[in-house]
Amino acid sequence: MYTFLIGIVLLIIGYFTYGKIIERIFGVKEARPTPAYANRDNIDYIPMSTPKNSLIQLLNIAGTGPVFGPIMGALYGPVAFIWIVVGCIFAGAVHDYLTGMISIRNKGAHLPQLASKFLGRSMRHIVNAFAILLLLLVGTVFVSTPASLLHVLMDGRIALGIIITVIFLYYILATLLPVDKIIGRLYPYFGAILIVSSLGVGIGMLVTGAPIPELSLTNFHPDNLPIFPLIFFTITCGALSGFHATQTPIISRTTQHESQGRKIFYGMMIAEGIIAMIWAAAAMSLVNGYGGLNEMLAAGGPGAVVTEVSTLLLGAIGGTIAVLGVVVLPITSGDTAFRSARMIIAEYFNIAQKKLMSRLWIALPLFAISVVLTQIDFNILWRYFSWANQATAVIALFVGAMYLYIARKNYWVSLIPGTFMLVMVITYILNAQIGLNLPMPLSWVGGGIGALVLVVLFFIKGHKNRAQNLPLEVDVSDYKHSA
Template sequence: MSALVLIAIALILFLVAYKTYGTYLAKKFDLDDSRETPAHTFNDGVDYVPAKAPVLLGHHFASIAGAAPIIGPVTAAVFGWVPAFLWIVLGGIFLGAVHDFSSIVASVRHKGKSIGAIIDSTIGDTGKRLFNIFAWLTLVLIIAAFANVVAKTFVKVPEAGTSSLLFIAIAILYGYFVYRNNFPVVLGTIIGVALLIFAIWFGVQYPLVLSFNTWVALMLIYVVIASVVPVWILLQPRDYLNSFLLYAMLGGAVIGLFFYNPKIEFVAFAGFETDLGWMFPVLFVTIACGAISGFHSLVSSGTTSKQLNKESDAKLIGYGGMLIESTLAIIALITAIMLSQGDYAASLADGGPVALFSRGVGSFLETLGFSYNVGVTFTSLVVSAFALTTLDTATRLGRYIFQELFESKDKATGTTKKNIGTNPYFATIITVLAAGSLAVGNWKAIWPIFGSANQLLAAIALLAVSVWLAKIGKKNGFVKYPMYFMFAVTLSALAQLIYKNILGGKFVLSFVAIALFILAIVLAGFARKTLKQVSNNSGVSA
């Protein structure tokens, strides 16, 4: 069977879903462009800054993409291409895109605050604090993981390190001229993309060779700065310009895939149990980004909602952005399943999922006239650039949530009290120091717990939106039923991890898994109580 059939089916379904289900959700959310968004009402030139839809889509997509939608599908291919393909397509349309879209809208309707603040207003302060602690710890793990991944990539491919440093300088120039000197966006984009291409060439010609620890230190210094400077200086322009690299890689991969016309060599279904574990829940935890990921809710309600220019943009950025990521996940899956089982295992052993993906896309780009080595190098550069984007976004989100965790209201005036915990510099430094200690240590030991924690975030985000919709008198089935499924996946995965870690004598990891399990149950209990009260007051099932 030709892999072209898979990509064609996926693209058609994604386009149809965007036009139909995306429009249906927009009506359910009652999007209204006459209603000012927080980017305008709270415009502070630092965090709350209106951004044009293409620019914000670039930031949002760059932040949620990273390497995760590549690693997950390639790894989960071991279950066979049919279950992986179905989960990416159906999960992306009915769970992931709904999750991202609803997280943006809910945050916009709550002054651009995080999911934790939405839980506070719907479930209560205890629920908010539990969520924020959990979310902050998860972000610390993400920062540690990506700092480690980026540093190792730059050591192995120093060309990527040089280019990425130049990308940062180019973004600052773009932000200065376009956002502060009214330089035309189109012309600025053309020049900016041309400079990115030059940066890639320069990086290949003059690679910067540094040690792993040096790269980790540089990355942590960078994210501290990126977390506290105004978004127009670095975050918006960097993500926007870098998105063109990912679009180029995606477009080149799709077009090259049609010319290459790979055949599916992999088994369609490998069984319910593999070396990774049982298909349920392992498949649904392994393929997170590309189908549904809790980290996306933190991006959607953390940085994206604060930059949304008008409410109708939420459909393109939230629902559309997720479907673009699902397309990337399908391409990643194809690079794995066009190999035989034996070649797949050997390719994974030789560099891991990202290397396998880069070689596959390199083969596709070769049909367009690029040399195989150039295609592989370019793909590796793009993936590392977006891992760095996820790193700086996660740090900014960690800062937001840490500050929210220490916020308290003055009962007399209703204003937020200032304390050291709400200081942006203190919040950033504590977040980065915690992540840095893991980045240079043995953080991989808790990676399986992180996978489950990420999906638990998705379940809790859907839970928060479900309660919010019920409290304002709107039907919430389109988020409530995906929420039920994600809780079932997460709790099953955590139960398996608890059992395995206890048997293996890993009692610290067992304790963490048990804590997460209890957290999920407690939050679900709070939500159930709130929904029951809403139902009793309205006489309608919530």
């Protein structure tokens, strides 16, 4: 249990120390008007309070990642705690903060536009296609997982197809309506359910003295599967997730002041890391070790572990509330996944979103494609999502590093985790069955060489950007900041 508790403490300390360092490196401009005011349209651009933005951001980025990912990552034992803590403080929270703040400085721009500006125009088309694919996968996966959990929770009394239809209808409304109508009103309550349920599980483990294993690199892990790089693709949202880069622009368009960024972007990633630690610890301690966890995952997936843990620690009523807290996660990321996809497409084709019909004709084809994707096996979708997710994280970290490089600030805080994950992404796709299926030693060599080449290209591009005095932010000197 000491490993678990120390990990929680380190995450909190990380917010107050490394979070401040990152904020200082970036350089907050409190007097600069944010897009919420400068581009206000009362649809996507509208100022909202810090508490509301924080809870929305937490729910946007969370999905089932900080629950399902750590549960599956628990198969590797307490070594999973290391990746959650280190990854969250030095990679995930840095990733979220930089993408959010750079977006604020650029009219709430999404990742494809930022990649185009800082990494090259050709990247806009590549990242745009990549982001839309990722968001469609996320939206589809986050229809299936909450529907399955609700189906089990109601003992199958309501048909799975009906639950999926209801979720899709909600997603359509959340995608089309102004951000403050559904998301701004409901998310604070959903956030409260999430936080209470997660804390309930965490406190329940402490009170009952659950036997959380201590750190040991000799602890169990899946047979014939290498910890590295697989653990970085199993535990994503609780440590580092490119999906977050698609979500932060939603809140960069509603943030009132730049000084709120550390709480909203860095802080909520730390909160997600704490949630991930709780569920990883619960999976390790409450299902009879590796064998019991492996059997339960094989029989019912992570959802079965959630139900078992929640009921065991909190009883029938408390367990039901905890499961509902987990159900909230994918639903509140699925809706914003489709919303982000709609905004990215609109941004790409320069289509104003003030009129409902302009939003509708973009959104409906996305939902039609997602309905088709629901017919594909969930495990296949999840594998592609995991790879696309971390590849997107690498792109976002390199965008952050380029921004800081051009500004002649400490770009290593973003380039180091970006390069590390770049090696993992290339190695994974070279070795994985969904990739080239090469032997692991050869995959590691390929990952190292590929990353080295791309880092060299990064510095070449950075030198050109500096020479051309590439503007870091959109000029808003003509706007007046009104609160």
